[in-house]
Amino acid sequence: MAEMIKKRSQKAGLPPGTLIHIGEQRAEAPKITVIDYDDSGFQEKELKTVEECFPYKDKPTMTWINIDGLHQKDVLEKLSGHFGFHPLVMEDIMNTDQRPKMEDYADYLYIVLKMLYYNDKENKITTEQVSLIVAPHIVISFQEGLEGDVFSPLRERLRNDKGKVRKMGSDYLAYSMIDAVVDSYFMILEKLGERIETLEEELISDPGTETLHEIHYIKREMIFLRKAVWPLREVIGMMMRGESPLIHDSMKIYLRDVYDHTIQVIDTIETLRDMVAGMLDIYLSSVSNRLNAVMKVLTIIATIFIPLTFIVGVYGMNFKYMPELEWRFGYPLIWLVMIAISISMLLLFRRKKWL
Numbered sequence: 001m002a003e004m005i006k007k008r009s010q011k012a013g014l015p016p017g018t019l020i021h022i023g024e025q026r027a028e029a030p031k032i033t034v035i036d037y038d039d040s041g042f043q044e045k046e047l048k049t050v051e052e053c054f055p056y057k058d059k060p061t062m063t064w065i066n067i068d069g070l071h072q073k074d075v076l077e078k079l080s081g082h083f084g085f086h087p088l089v090m091e092d093i094m095n096t097d098q099r100p101k102m103e104d105y106a107d108y109l110y111i112v113l114k115m116l117y118y119n120d121k122e123n124k125i126t127t128e129q130v131s132l133i134v135a136p137h138i139v140i141s142f143q144e145g146l147e148g149d150v151f152s153p154l155r156e157r158l159r160n161d162k163g164k165v166r167k168m169g170s171d172y173l174a175y176s177m178i179d180a181v182v183d184s185y186f187m188i189l190e191k192l193g194e195r196i197e198t199l200e201e202e203l204i205s206d207p208g209t210e211t212l213h214e215i216h217y218i219k220r221e222m223i224f225l226r227k228a229v230w231p232l233r234e235v236i237g238m239m240m241r242g243e244s245p246l247i248h249d250s251m252k253i254y255l256r257d258v259y260d261h262t263i264q265v266i267d268t269i270e271t272l273r274d275m276v277a278g279m280l281d282i283y284l285s286s287v288s289n290r291l292n293a294v295m296k297v298l299t300i301i302a303t304i305f306i307p308l309t310f311i312v313g314v315y316g317m318n319f320k321y322m323p324e325l326e327w328r329f330g331y332p333l334i335w336l337v338m339i340a341i342s343i344s345m346l347l348l349f350r351r352k353k354w355l
Contacts, residue, residue, distance in 0.1 A: 030069030030145070032053065032075075033066045034063065034064070035064040038062060044155075044158075050078045050079055054082050062170065064173060067079075068143050070094050070144055076090045083133075085105075093142045096128075099227070100228070100235050108134060109174075109247075111131070115127070115128045115149060120191075129143075139177070175254050175255060186265065189225075189269070192222070192225075196275055211283060218276050222272055229265055229269060300349060307345075311338060
């Protein structure tokens with residue numbers, strides 16, 4: 001987060017619409033793929049230059065243009081110049097720390113999503129910004145190109161003509177992409193749920209400093225996940241309630257379905273957050289109980305030695321005429337008295353269930 005803020009400070013004082021890439025830098029060229037289809041045909045290919053995208057603007061078929069890599073601003077400038085996108089839209093596309101949102105520009109819709117991945121090797125969540133421009137007969141998606149995407153099942157449905165996607169317009173394609181992103185959240189939550197379950201068992205059996213670090217780490221990831229998902233509810237709500245001609249009334253039922261999925265994701269996140277917060281309280285209580293148990297043992301030991309110390313202190317005084325000093329059985333008797341006192345106190349503590 002600090003690195004992202006540091007990079008964003010580069011834009012200070014620059015005019016609105018200035019294209020500066022904020023995100024992970026990459027050396028390779030952006031990858032541009034095109035899927036062009038209708039209910040009777042399908043074509044998929046990878047383009048070498050952005051200019052090859054231009055003829056698809058006026059084609060009657062449905063076109064999905066996907067761009068992996070946002071670090072070369074000349075690609076976005078050429079694309080924006082030909083399709084007539086607002087400079088502020090291109091600026092937001094290159095600023096990969098945007099929150100999920102939707103903006104209606106009359107001729108097209110601009111949608112920002114957060115695509116999440118779970119890194120099994122490092123046990124952490126990584127995020128990638130996905131920007132969608134939805135126009136008549138065309139959808140353009142912009143990705144950072146970090147770890148692939150979650151749209152592979154959607155591409156397979158397009159290739160094999162499964163479902164309604166080949167027979168529908170750009171609004172259905174945009175819905176399908178949003179639905180794929182939301183469905184991926186459930187897999188992330190499943191992974192986090194497993195980690196939290198394992199952590200709960202460790203918390204009960206033998207909590208340590210590493211347990212506390214893991215709790216704080218998961219707590220930060222839950223905050224990060226909530227920040228990425230929570231605004232998406234507003235985005236889908238705006239799509240349902242909006243009056244854009246790009247979203248047909250027949251799409252409202254599908255949008256309500258993905259809206260319900262988003263609510264389920266948010267509810268699950270809130271539940272897991274409460275569980276993690278409760279685990280932190282359990283950890284603190286466990287540490288406090290262990291400290292109390294140690295102090296209890298030390299207190300019992302000190303209490304037992306108080307009368308013994310008193311007896312030893314009395315007979316340690318250097319007076320010549322003490323009655324028991326000259327008695328033959330004085331020493332063993334004092335030992336018997338001290339042992340009897342210790343045993344009696346231990347029995348008393350056990351009877352009171354202090355041991």
